[in-house]
Amino acid sequence: MTNMLIIDDQKNIREGLQAMISQFPFEFNQLFTAANGLEALQLLRDHPIQLVITDIRMPDMDGLELMASAKENNMKVDFIIVSGYGEFNYAQRAIELGAKGYLLKPVKRDDLQTVVGHVLQEARTRQEISSSITLRAQETDRKELLTFMQGAGYDEAWIDQTERHNPRLWNSYRLCLLREERWINQSGASSTHGMEAVAYGVYGRQGCLCLQHGRHLILAVDASVDSSVLQAALQADQIDAILAMTAPLQGLQSLPDGYAGLMELHRHSYLFPDKRCITPAHIEGLEQQWQLPYEELYELFHQIGTKNSGKIAEGISKIFHKNVLRRYHVRYTQQLCRATVEMLEEYERFIRPYMGEEALDLDCLRNLFDYPGIRDYIQALQQQLLRLNQFYYDYKCSYRNTQDLNEAIRFIHENYHKPLDLAMVSNHVSLNYAYFSNLFKKNVGKGFAEYLRDVRLDKARRLLADTEYKIVEVTDMVGYENYKSFTRAFREVMGMQPTEYRELRKQERAIR
Secondary structure, three states: OEEEEEEEEHHHHHHHHHHHOOOOOOEEEEEEEEHHHHHHHHHHHHHOOOEEEOOOOEEEEEEEHHHHHHHHHHOOEEEEEEEEEEEEEEEEOOOOOOOOOEOOOOOOOOHHHHHHHHHHHHHHHHHHHHHHHHHHHHHHHHHHHHHHOOOOOOOHHHHHHHHOHHHHHHEEEEEEEEEEEOHHHHOOOHHHHHHHHHHHHHHOOOOEEEEEOOOEEEEEEEEOOOHHHHHHHHHOOOOEEEEEEEEOOOOHHHHHHHHHHHHHHHHOOOOOOOEEEEEEHHOOOOOOOOOOOOOHHHHHHHOOOOOOOOHHHHHHHHHOOOOHOOOOOOHHHHHHHHHHHHHHHHHHHHHHOOOOOOOOOOOOOHHHOOOHHHHHHHOOOOOOOHHHHHHHHHHHOHHHHHHHHHHHHHHHHOOOOOOOOHHHHHHHHOOOOHHHHHHHHHHHHHHHHHHHHHHHHHHHHHHHHHHOOOOOHHHHHOOOHHHHHHHHHHHHHOOOOHHHHHHHHHHHHHHH
């Protein structure tokens, strides 16, 4: 709201103007009065006054001297001048000094209301334009900082100029990511703006800068403030949020590397849902080398199609046990999730013709970070496994005459890495060679040789993508007699060499 000052050396005029203004449909916060320019100048120094109505000719300091002094001191004040008929030269000088309105004595009520209204409207318009320009400039600066943080190149001049905008912050800062702890399908609006308001309340405008909105809030914050202060403030506002916070950084040049480190912390926060704030200390010493537990996964999937749903749940809990996951870099968990989903896909491909309109929702399992935490992901994974188990069980109950075929398929999946042919498998299930061949193609939808090839190549793709075994070693591990026959089969199905496939998967992982 606006503060106003009325200046006139005659008390009755001051009081008359004050009485008229009090009846106008304008809202003023405070209304001050002064008898001369010196008194008025002191009031302008002591109070945030935006509008002044002043007589021109007064003792000690007249209206012109007051306006000149206010201008010299960069006071943001709008002046309306009041003068008599013989004072036109004074009025002209006042307008040159920036007066926004001019009134003749005796002042008429309607004229005064009109001038004051115009001046107030002009001030509001200036404020709106200034705010709009400031917001656009801030948004442009934030977008430039965001693209720089995410790896775009900017020259040294831009970096120096940006640092000068807030030298206190960029001298020593941390990057902070706030992720609201929400559950899948949880109703209610996001508290992103609420978290931002809390952060600015803790660090102040000079100690906090929002770099990114969206699913996550990323801030640059004053490194001298302990992270526990922000945690406490969020809890006081009843905002459940997970924080990831980097070590102190210095200079804008550190921003891109700091952002990469922040996203690493954010990804690892999924492995530590009990920690409200994760810092570099929490992920120091995590193992960077591992082998995925394929044998445990095979054992788990061997339970598919049985009544052992409890063992399936137990197997998932064992493979994805938090103490195991927290030993390794989060990439281990990502690869483990991907390997499990690929096995689900493999089993679903076989059962899909018998599922009717039912289907598994495997797309929901492709990205761990779509979930609030690892526990939610494991729960969703277990749900899909149990659904697959039920589909397989129903299928086996409906097609009991094909139990021998199921055993043959199980035998193939267990022995694909050995020399294997149709005769060996038909003998294993004690079926006539020709009968078994027809039964297999009718129920599986492809011949034995094609199915065995696909099983072997599925295993090969996984080994090429997730291990460092040489191509010749992979050849032997998936049951091919020689390197040449393996690469020929791989090229026919995939349209590329095994080495090209491995390089493609490495590039995909690097992008992620």
